[in-house]
Amino acid sequence: MILLNLLLASSLAQAQPKFCSYSYSVWNARERRSEGPFRVTKLYTELEPYERGPRGCSVCDEEQVAVRLSNGVSFKVCAAFVEAFRSGLEAAILEGEVVESVVGHRPSKSRGNLDGQGRRTEFSNHAYGAALDVNEAHNGLYDFCVSWSPSCRLIKGGRYSPGQPRSFTPRSPLVRALRDRGLEWGGEIKGKQKDFMHFSPDGL
Numbered sequence: 147m148i149l150l151n152l153l154l155a156s157s158l159a160q161a162q163p164k165f166c167s168y169s170y171s172v173w174n175a176r177e178r179r180s181e182g183p184f185r186v187t188k189l190y191t192e193l194e195p196y197e198r199g200p201r202g203c204s205v206c207d208e209e210q211v212a213v214r215l216s217n218g219v220s221f222k223v224c225a226a227f228v229e230a231f232r233s234g235l236e237a238a239i240l241e242g243e244v245v246e247s248v249v250g251h252r253p254s255k256s257r258g259n260l261d262g263q264g265r266r267t268e269f270s271n272h273a274y275g276a277a278l279d280v281n282e283a284h285n286g287l288y289d290f291c292v293s294w295s296p297s298c299r300l301i302k303g304g305r306y307s308p309g310q311p312r313s314f315t316p317r318s319p320l321v322r323a324l325r326d327r328g329l330e331w332g333g334e335i336k337g338k339q340k341d342f343m344h345f346s347p348d349g350l
């Protein structure tokens with residue numbers, strides 16, 4: 147019986163993949179354009195610290211899990227976040243939230259300091275499958291936006307129209323459901339950027 151339990155436990159444990167592969171882009175802030183994609187394939191045992199994210203997640207395609215929602219929308223995220231993201235999205239859909247697009251895993255260097263050519267140098271939470279962008283066409287990323295007003299400057303995605311379906315507010319079913327599951331909304335982060343489509347452990 148003990149042996150059986152041990153065998154069961156080891157087969158349930160997440161097997162470490164032999165290889166790690168991913169394609170990533172780099173945001174050039176000086177030229178305001180994306181560079182890449184750059185393809186990486188290596189032994190999993192040779193991962194660098196910057197290729198590992200929160201809660202055991204990594205940038206590797208091999209560690210992302212495909213999720214398909216009841217409304218047919220699908221995305222990929224790190225195994226550690228599957229349950230929180232999926233159950234939060236399904237709870238919000240049950241409450242009437244319209245979820246038309248979801249992007250999870252998307253390796254890109256869009257954080258950190260700039261290098262000599264103006265490129266960002268650190269992976270974002272999306273790189274590790276630890277963030278979601280939902281309804282991007284109605285929840286843009288804005289700069290010059292300490293608090294929301296129509297004079298905020300749209301950087302990426304579609305125009306934010308609070309009060310309209312598909313644009314999120316603090317009272318939206320999805321914002322509440324994901325907040326209840328320990329995630330933060332990019333529409334409420336401090337500072338001059340607001341990312342209304344974005345959800346992650348720290349909102350960044």
Ligand SMILES: [Zn+2]
Binds near residue numbers: 341343345
């Ligand atoms: Zn995002």
